[in-house]
Amino acid sequence: MNRFSKSTVYQIYVKSFKDSNGDGIGDIKGITSSLGYLSKLGVDYLWLTPFFCSPLNDNGYDISDYYNVDPVFGTMSDVEELISEAEKLNIGIMFDMVFNHTSTSHEWFKRALAGEKEYMDYYIFRSPVNNSEPTNWVSKFGGSAWEYVPTLNKYYLHLFDVSQADLNWDNPKVREEMKKILRFWKGKGVKGFRFDVVNLISKPEKLENDFEGDGRRFYTDGPRVHEYIKELVNDSGIGDCITVGEMSSTSIDNCIKYSNPDEHELSMTFSFHHLKVDYKDGNKWELMKPDIQKLKSIFAQWQEKMQEGNGWNALFWCNHDQPRAVSRFGDDKKYRDRSAKMLATAIHMLRGTPYIFQGEEIGMTNAYFTDIAMYRDVESLNYYKILMENGKSKEEALKILSERSRDNGRTVMLWNDRKNAGFTEGTPWIDVNKNYKDINVENSLEDNNSICHYYKKLIALRKKYRIISDGRVKIKIDVPENVFAYERSIDSEKMIVFTNFSDKTEKLQTPIDLNGYELIISNTDASYNILTELEPYEALVYYKNK
Numbered sequence: 001m002n003r004f005s006k007s008t009v010y011q012i013y014v015k016s017f018k019d020s021n022g023d024g025i026g027d028i029k030g031i032t033s034s035l036g037y038l039s040k041l042g043v044d045y046l047w048l049t050p051f052f053c054s055p056l057n058d059n060g061y062d063i064s065d066y067y068n069v070d071p072v073f074g075t076m077s078d079v080e081e082l083i084s085e086a087e088k089l090n091i092g093i094m095f096d097m098v099f100n101h102t103s104t105s106h107e108w109f110k111r112a113l114a115g116e117k118e119y120m121d122y123y124i125f126r127s128p129v130n131n132s133e134p135t136n137w138v139s140k141f142g143g144s145a146w147e148y149v150p151t152l153n154k155y156y157l158h159l160f161d162v163s164q165a166d167l168n169w170d171n172p173k174v175r176e177e178m179k180k181i182l183r184f185w186k187g188k189g190v191k192g193f194r195f196d197v198v199n200l201i202s203k204p205e206k207l208e209n210d211f212e213g214d215g216r217r218f219y220t221d222g223p224r225v226h227e228y229i230k231e232l233v234n235d236s237g238i239g240d241c242i243t244v245g246e247m248s249s250t251s252i253d254n255c256i257k258y259s260n261p262d263e264h265e266l267s268m269t270f271s272f273h274h275l276k277v278d279y280k281d282g283n284k285w286e287l288m289k290p291d292i293q294k295l296k297s298i299f300a301q302w303q304e305k306m307q308e309g310n311g312w313n314a315l316f317w318c319n320h321d322q323p324r325a326v327s328r329f330g331d332d333k334k335y336r337d338r339s340a341k342m343l344a345t346a347i348h349m350l351r352g353t354p355y356i357f358q359g360e361e362i363g364m365t366n367a368y369f370t371d372i373a374m375y376r377d378v379e380s381l382n383y384y385k386i387l388m389e390n391g392k393s394k395e396e397a398l399k400i401l402s403e404r405s406r407d408n409g410r411t412v413m414l415w416n417d418r419k420n421a422g423f424t425e426g427t428p429w430i431d432v433n434k435n436y437k438d439i440n441v442e443n444s445l446e447d448n449n450s451i452c453h454y455y456k457k458l459i460a461l462r463k464k465y466r467i468i469s470d471g472r473v474k475i476k477i478d479v480p481e482n483v484f485a486y487e488r489s490i491d492s493e494k495m496i497v498f499t500n501f502s503d504k505t506e507k508l509q510t511p512i513d514l515n516g517y518e519l520i521i522s523n524t525d526a527s528y529n530i531l532t533e534l535e536p537y538e539a540l541v542y543y544k545n546k
């Protein structure tokens with residue numbers, strides 16, 4: 001049992017959600033003005049991506065002041081207003097805490113650069129080894145993970161962009177600073193926290209070269225990570241909040257520890273293995289069609305093993321770092337409507353807490369950018385260069401970005417069919433999807449059969465049926481390759497979920513007798529007594545009690 005099993009979280013990428021003052025950038029007031037829509041959708045929590053003071057090199061994941069709102073996004077009173085208005089609608093606000101690193105514009109880092117010992121110890125500085133980087137570790141955004149500071153004759157570690165310096169969590173003062181930040185925001189009425197790459201905070205005492213990989217095996221789920229998370233959550237008094245950790249390249253065993261209530265760490269974890277099934281040889285920058293077999297086996301393992309260990313998964317396809325699911329695992333043309341609903345069904349009926357990323361609920365697609373000048377993301381711009389240095393042509397590099405860039409998930413929310421899709425009166429910071437005349441919130445709300453209404457129904461079903469929120473899960477294995485199916489059960493209740501991941505009709509090896517079952521949601525008009533095959537991208541959820 002998990003305290004948040006009946007909840008659904010909606011993720012807002014602040015910069016792209018709604019602009020209230022015409023500067024082309026989404027802001028806090030824009031969110032407050034959209035609360036009516038989110039409340040009708042039925043979501044319980046809003047996770048806001050970082051809006052704290054930041055040079056915005058990584059769109060806010062590079063924080064220079066954790067206690068203040070970046071003027072581009074609004075003011076402290078805007079945030080207070082959002083929290084209290086949301087509360088009136090029974091919606092809790094979750095903040096995004098980037099505690100693995102700060103911006104190099106943060107006061108602490110500036111003082112470290114000035115040579116103040118106390119602040120140098122807030123970060124991970126090392127002397128050169130043989131006149132070169134202390135280790136061969138690679139940054140997740142490309143290039144070395146170390147940056148040289150000539151005035152100090154030392155390197156600092158940055159697992160992400162060079163403007164994001166990793167904090168030294170072995171320093172108790174750093175840990176105290178983080179707790180103080182949490183107490184401050186909890187005091188403002190914040191109901192939950194998402195912790196950015198929190199499984200990377202504990203680095204080993206001795207840093208060594210990695211001759212097998214990029215260094216991640218040394219610092220992922222690092223030596224003292226569980227201890228530090230416990231301390232952070234319990235000392236800061238946020239134990240009653242909803243908390244979710246973003247776990248990069250993690251393992252099931254660690255995620256059980258992070259999320260089992262007995263451990264007093266976090267409410268749940270994000271893991272990413274299911275979103276690497278279209279990486280060729282594990283490389284995000286090599287294109288491949290999604291391997292559905294692999295996807296199914298990853299879901300099976302994460303569902304069943306987390307259940308065994310009483311851990312809890314955050315369920316998701318999309319976020320601000322991922323391409324749009326309907327373009328990636330579905331068909332964003334002919335079957336856009338049906339495949340978007342199928343994908344939603346596939347994860348919302350699982351054991352865990354579902355997350356919806358803005359625009360997913362109206363079936364937003366990838367950006368289909370054609371020119372490098374259209375991209376904004378620091379990772380995409382870095383890799384465009386790296387891909388060409390590694391011999392790809394300009395066309396090949398653009399093709400890869402068009403499928404893999406994080407900007408696919410970062411184009412603005414499509415509200416209506418008017419200027420800039422209703423996102424801004426000014427010039428949007430990133431190009432608006434060209435398909436906004438068709439795909440937008442206004443259209444979705446008018447059509448009772450829309451993807452949006454389907455999400456609304458899924459959210460409501462989770463509240464209505466305890467088999468969805470609290471039942472046991474078992475993945476069905478006797479189904480065709482492209483069909484993902486599972487059973488849920490609790491006491492005398494039973495539920496079966498079928499989802500077809502292909503654009504073809506899929507014949508079942510053995511027909512399934514559904515007499516006595518009730519169809520509680522589906523994305524087609526069909527209903528079966530004996531199920532023999534599934535239509536393209538079909539999703540069916542059957543329920544019975546006794």
Ligand code: TEU
Nearest residue numbers: 058061098140160196197248284320321
């Ligand atoms: O993401 C961490 C992360 O692992 C991904 O960014 C991943 O490395 C990337 O997609 C490479 O393919 C979090 C945030 O969600 C992301 O937006 C930030 O850029 C990153 O941390 C640094 O704070």
Ligand code: CA
Nearest residue numbers: 019021025027
């Ligand atoms: Ca604005």
